[in-house]
Amino acid sequence: MYIRTSFIKAITGANSVEHIDKSSKMAKPFIPQIIFYEDRNFQGRSHECSSECSDLSSYFRRCNSIRVDSGNWILYEQPNYRGHQYFLHRGEYPDFQQWMGYNDSIRSMRLSPQHQGSFRIRIYEREDFKGQMMEFTEDCPHVHERFHHHDIHSVHIQE
Template structure:
């Protein structure tokens, strides 16, 4: 698809002015402002040609906007959805300028991973659609949320391979389902490395999906520090399903 048809990264005013079909008289010929300039390379200089590309551009922009706005999360500075708020639709590496602290969250759509510090560092939290009136509801350690990202939709199979030692050594085991108690299945309390082959997963430091959380995307993790942990203790893990 041509780059001329893209509208990502544009302000609302720019998108609006580019999608309204106003007409002007120029040299006796009816034209749609802005369209000819974007497609001045077109070999056929006709009103039909310009209008064809205008409608193509218009519907493409609407298509893109629909998919951008599919994800929505609202951060509130105070408990019970009070105080200053900030609405977010995509990942953000630094939320510092939008709010000072976060004590409640409303997830309208999508699966979100929140981080205690900028650049996706610190404590991690997984939130899906729902209301979280205080930070204890998302198992938060404090009211600091400084970056966030959206977990992509995945509706296929899931597979993760865990290892007893670093660099994929020692005892290993494959999992396709959630595991509420790692020691009962794996006979080890620690996971030193793993390979996420399908889907997205959350690791938890304690059994029954409690304690510190770690978000894992498809890829290789040669040591526990690769998924942001300070020790290899993993008590449970589960798949990140997509919630509408």
């Protein structure tokens, strides 16, 4: 069993402020990026953003697909951060149903606040935080080597 480092980082936001370029081992500043497309499957007019925007209506009339290159974003159906909210992380969303949208209206967005610093995660072999438990405070590329159960049924994020 393997829990991806990106999974733990996505849950906690830990280490999301910097990106390490593996080839140069140099820290680069984290630059969030999201791309909105008017049509499904990343077609039609597009608009790139790397910071929050309280009113997107001047950039596009509808939003039917989104590509999140980096960052965790909160999207809103109405201007000024109102209406239904959608939380998107890195990935491709070829139509609004992929992000559980009710329609093709995205009118404002902002970066999701990130937790910086240490984290503590407890995994449990059974539902409702029961059974064998193991606590993690750092990345673990092979959970099965440390937690000898094949299934994880509940997770408690403490910090």
